Amino acid sequence: QQPVQSPQAVILREGEDAVINCSSSKALYSVHWYRQKHGEAPVFLMILLKGGEQKGHEKISASFNEKKQQSSLYLTASQLSYSGTYFCGTEGGSEKLVFGKGTKLTVNP
Amino acid sequence: EPEVTQTPSHQVTQMGQEVILRCVPISNHLYFYWYRQILGQKVEFLVSFYNNEISEKSEIFDDQFSVERPDGSNFTLKIRSTKLEDSAMYFCASKYGDGSNQPQHFGDGTRLSIL
Numbered sequence: 001q002q003p004v005q006s007p008q009a010v011i012l013r014e015g016e017d018a019v020i021n022c023s024s025s026k027a028l029y030s031v032h033w034y035r036q037k038h039g040e041a042p043v044f045l046m047i048l049l050k051g052g053e054q055k056g057h058e059k060i061s062a063s064f065n066e067k068k069q070q071s072s073l074y075l076t077a078s079q080l081s082y083s084g085t086y087f088c089g090t091e092g093g094s095e096k097l098v099f100g101k102g103t104k105l106t107v108n109p
Numbered sequence: 110e111p112e113v114t115q116t117p118s119h120q121v122t123q124m125g126q127e128v129i130l131r132c133v134p135i136s137n138h139l140y141f142y143w144y145r146q147i148l149g150q151k152v153e154f155l156v157s158f159y160n161n162e163i164s165e166k167s168e169i170f171d172d173q174f175s176v177e178r179p180d181g182s183n184f185t186l187k188i189r190s191t192k193l194e195d196s197a198m199y200f201c202a203s204k205y206g207d208g209s210n211q212p213q214h215f216g217d218g219t220r221l222s223i224l
Contacts, residue, residue: 002151030209041200041215042152049209087152091209094165095140096154 001026003090005100012078012107020103022088023070031064031071032089032097035082042087045073075105083107111135113216115201121222122191130186130219132201141184142202142213143176145169152200158184159207196223 003024010018022031030049034042048064048071060082064071075082085104089097114133122128134141143155156166158176173189184203188195198220202213 032212034215041217044212044214047210047212089152089213095157095159095207096142096165096167097144097152097213098154099152101151 002098003031003088003100005086005088005103007103008101009104010106012105014080014107014109015077016107018075018078018105020073020075020086020088020105021070022072022090022100023068024090024092025069026090026092028064028066028069028090029093030091031062032091033062033071033073034087034089034099035084036087036102037084045086078105078107080107080109113201113203113214115199115216115219117219118217119220119222121224124193124223125190128188128191128221130188130199130201130221132184132186132216133182134184134201134203135205135214136182138203138205138214140204140207140211140213141176141178142204143186144200144202144215145197146200146218147197155186155199191221191223193223196221 003022006021033045036042050066059076062073085102087099087102089099116131141158146152156170157164175187198218200218201216204211204213
């Protein structure tokens with residue numbers, strides 16, 4: 001069962017913040033976040049493991065609320081290079097990743 | 110930095126023809142995957158492969174699909190008799206070990222166009 005991402009699209013000005021959510025109705029072992037630019041491969045950002053952890057990667061961080069089966073990706077002080085589609089991929093005990101439909105982020109100057 | 114490489118970058122094939130998509134995973138990785146992405150849609154899991162056998166496959170991966178690791182470096186996806194709806198971007202991915210803390214690294218993909 002695929003995770004649900006929200007919002008579907010976000011438009012920001014450079015320097016603004018955004019939050020992208022990913023929720024699942026199924027128990028999760030981990031949540032994987034990727035960014036994909038148009039015509040390119042998904043690029044791995046970070047993994048959140050069950051246990052309710054938080055992680056940071058420069059100005060991009062994420063949290064995983066195991067009880068709610070929800071993960072949020074936080075982008076602070078956005079840069080033009082952050083533009084792309086962000087996918088969460090969930091892993092529920094098998095090796096495969098099940099991806100959400102993605103959130104398209106556009107950062108304008 | 111080591112990366113997953115895929116060839117060709119674009120494949121155009123007549124409907125009904127066989128096509129083989131090739132991937133060279135990162136050299137010390139043990140788990141291999143194929144995903145596909147129809148234009149403008151989400152990335153969908155096709156198949157996972159470990160220890161020279163399929164470990165999981167999706168409903169999309171029917172009898173027309175097969176995977177093989179013919180040698181120590183290549184990982185291939187074959188579609189026996191292509192259909193129009195097979196047109197998509199196909200991504201190969203690999204990861205080092207099992208466990209939820211291991212990231213999957215994606216190749217740049219092969220764009221498959223069925224005419």
